[in-house]
Amino acid sequence: MRSKARFLLGRLAILISASLVIVSCSSETDGVPQASSPAGVPGDSSSQAPQGSRYPVESPLDVSPFLDDPCSLVSPGLLDSLGFSSGEGREKTVDNDDVAALAGPYCGWLGEDEGNLTVGIQSGNTQRGTGGLEGIRALHEQGRFKFWEEASISGYPSAYYGLNDYRAQGDCSIVVGVAEDMTFSVSADFYYDNPENACEIAQEVAGGVIQNLRGVN
Amino acid sequence: MSEESWFDTVAREAAEGTSATDAVNAVMPGGLAAMGAAKAAADTAVRLGAAGSWSFDKEEIEAVIADWKQLEEQLREDRGSFQQAALVSPPSEDSPSQSFIRSLTDGLSALRDSNTSMHKYVKDFIDKLEEAKSAIGQADEAGAGAFNGADINEV
Numbered sequence: 001m002r003s004k005a006r007f008l009l010g011r012l013a014i015l016i017s018a019s020l021v022i023v024s025c026s027s028e029t030d031g032v033p034q035a036s037s038p039a040g041v042p043g044d045s046s047s048q049a050p051q052g053s054r055y056p057v058e059s060p061l062d063v064s065p066f067l068d069d070p071c072s073l074v075s076p077g078l079l080d081s082l083g084f085s086s087g088e089g090r091e092k093t094v095d096n097d098d099v100a101a102l103a104g105p106y107c108g109w110l111g112e113d114e115g116n117l118t119v120g121i122q123s124g125n126t127q128r129g130t131g132g133l134e135g136i137r138a139l140h141e142q143g144r145f146k147f148w149e150e151a152s153i154s155g156y157p158s159a160y161y162g163l164n165d166y167r168a169q170g171d172c173s174i175v176v177g178v179a180e181d182m183t184f185s186v187s188a189d190f191y192y193d194n195p196e197n198a199c200e201i202a203q204e205v206a207g208g209v210i211q212n213l214r215g216v217n
Numbered sequence: 218m219s220e221e222s223w224f225d226t227v228a229r230e231a232a233e234g235t236s237a238t239d240a241v242n243a244v245m246p247g248g249l250a251a252m253g254a255a256k257a258a259a260d261t262a263v264r265l266g267a268a269g270s271w272s273f274d275k276e277e278i279e280a281v282i283a284d285w286k287q288l289e290e291q292l293r294e295d296r297g298s299f300q301q302a303a304l305v306s307p308p309s310e311d312s313p314s315q316s317f318i319r320s321l322t323d324g325l326s327a328l329r330d331s332n333t334s335m336h337k338y339v340k341d342f343i344d345k346l347e348e349a350k351s352a353i354g355q356a357d358e359a360g361a362g363a364f365n366g367a368d369i370n371e372v
Contacts, residue, residue: 090294090297092297092298092301097298099298099301099302100301102302102305103301103302103304103305104301106297106301108294108297110290110293110294116293116294116296116297118296118297118300118301120297120300120301120304122304124305125304125305125306128306128307128308129308130306130307130308135306136304136306138306139304139306142318143318143319143322144303144318144321144322144325145303163303163322163325163326163329164326166329169333173300175304183304185300185301185304187296187297187300189293189296189297189300190293190296190336192337
């Protein structure tokens with residue numbers, strides 16, 4: 001039961017995410033190719049920022065120390081206070097997870113009573129030259145995210161997003177631009193009984209991640 | 218129930234709407250073969266009041282509950298993968314066709330809805346199994362009570 005469930009759902013996620021990457025390769029388009037950063041390394045963000053970005057980042061934060069250890073993005077104290085076991089983060093990196101190989105590293109925690117928390121770094125988009133909140137906004141404009149509500153977390157541009165607005169069902173996701181070509185995301189899901197908690201937790205964790213990133217920058 | 222591959226099940230649900238039962242059955246080894254046997258037994262246990270009997274004891278039902286809890290955790294874990302997959306962008310600023318984007322977005326939405334539906338089904342079933350386990354425990358206690366001296370004296 002366990003392996004088959006994982007095979008089914010994991011494989012579907014991989015297939016779809018791979019399709020999302022392939023989609024623009026199916027036709028030729030005139031243009032000038034742009035160099036991307038080395039695998040998962042943001043490098044000098046200011047020099048790679050898309051021109052005319054709607055989401056300028058005044059003090060870029062380097063996420064590279066966490067690319068191999070995404071579970072450390074959130075402090076154990078914060079996790080414990082929110083009902084997650086800090087020592088039980090499920091780390092997904094380019095080395096052990098196919099979705100992470102396309103999207104970037106991420107880490108998930110299961111709530112003790114309810115809920116699920118996932119924190120990820122979208123370094124895959126950065127590698128493809130479409131990183132940053134501007135790139136995620138482009139997905140919204142292409143129709144992928146029907147729900148898009150811009151916000152600011154600790155002075156960094158961010159947006160609540162979703163394939164649809166699932167907040168009333170206890171699901172809430174936020175993506176934060178920490179450099180003009182780099183984002184991290186926080187998703188709090190499965191808060192059936194207390195749906196209002198989902199966005200509060202997502203916002204609090206996003207603030208905690210920024211605090212952590214500032215600590216190493 | 219006729220054999221149907223998981224792909225066919227998901228594709229059909231995307232077109233016709235999600236059936237949680239089918240979705241869960243689709244990920245069971247051999248459909249309702251192995252886990253289905255336990256499920257059928259569990260269903261019997263859940264219907265204690267109506268049927269008046271069940272086919273496995275407390276230890277067995279605890280093992281079944283553990284399996285279903287494991288599946289529940291995996292469904293929550295899978296949501297994290299979906300969330301990350303949804304943020305994957307195309308490799309350039311080329312604008313893909315709207316119809317293709319729409320079909321991919323629909324696929325992601327169907328995957329998310331299927332995951333939610335399966336999770337609710339599994340969570341609800343775990344609750345029923347827990348109730349059945351509790352009922353078994355109470356039945357055991359009542360049975361043990363019938364053999365103690367106090368009850369005999371009362372009779």
